[in-house]
Amino acid sequence: MSQLFTTVLYDPIFNALFYLYHVIPGHDLGIAIILITIAIKLILFWPSLSSLKAQKSLQDTQPKIEEIKKKYKDNKEELGRQLMKFYKENKVNPLSSCLPLLIQLPILIALYQVFFRGLQVDAATHILNADQLSHLYGYLRAIYETTPISTIFLGFVDLAKTHNIYLAVLAGLAQFFSGKMLATKKAPIKTAGAKDENITATMNKQMLYLMPIFTVVLGYQFPAGVTLYWLVTTAFTLLQQLYFLKVKKEQVTASNIIDVKGNALKS
Secondary structure: OOOOOOOOOHHHHHHHHHHHHHOOOOOOOHHHHHHHHHHHHHHHHHHHHHHHHHHHHHHHHHHHHHHHHHOOOOOHHHHHHHHHHHHHHHHOOOOOOOOHHHHHHHHHHHHHHHHHOOOOOOOOOEEEEEEEOOOOHHHHHHHHHHOOOOEOOOOOEEEOOOOOOHHHHHHHHHHHHHHHOOOOOOOOOOOOOHHHHHHHHHHHHHHHHHHHHHHHHHHOOOOOHHHHHHHHHHHHHHHHHHHHHHHEEEEEEEHHHHHHHHHHOOO
8 A cells, every 4th residue: 555655646746846856957856846836736736626615614603503503412312303404404414524535645745755855865965865866757766866855945045944933924924814704703692502612612712723833843843845845735725615616705794685576686
């Protein structure tokens, strides 16, 4: 299984990275990382957009779901029926946000491993170590068996080194704005289940701030090449969310216009 993963995913992505590095003017590994990250995100654009839609739908219907759970908490059989009825009526699939992620996960793991393991060069010669050279296809291997690799991005960021606070903070900020954008603002709910909903809202708010901190801490510990990948993929996700929310807003506006026209005709 490990060999299949390496052959089908890791090796093609690894070779694509070094092919880009080879053909890019100036041979900037950071630019190659940015380009291949964007390329992979574009390939996964529609599956991840589908996951985003499902996630937002579940988030928007969560208060009603919690209300149903509260009402039928002592009758598990009826709770199951009511939840299935609710999902069907509102066209919500609780698993639909997970399935696209499961499709993407192996590719994202391979991409992460390429950036985490693939930038290992000999400190003296700057040539890829023997293990990583073995993953290159013949044409590229023949070149990089003797050609040094520059891990410097934009002339001053060493992508092979850890503790790059600037990239870590930028990745954390991107993570914060990404989470903030999807956060649902709700008025206080004064019902019997309000206490539970307030606890959930508090936990979500905490995660909004904890995830960026977590990102900064890990990004600071990781090689800068990995943190750069993290920053680019989160920034791309942020743009994808902007696109999704814009389209959703336009759909809601169009639906409201149709409703208004329909009511006017009835009158």
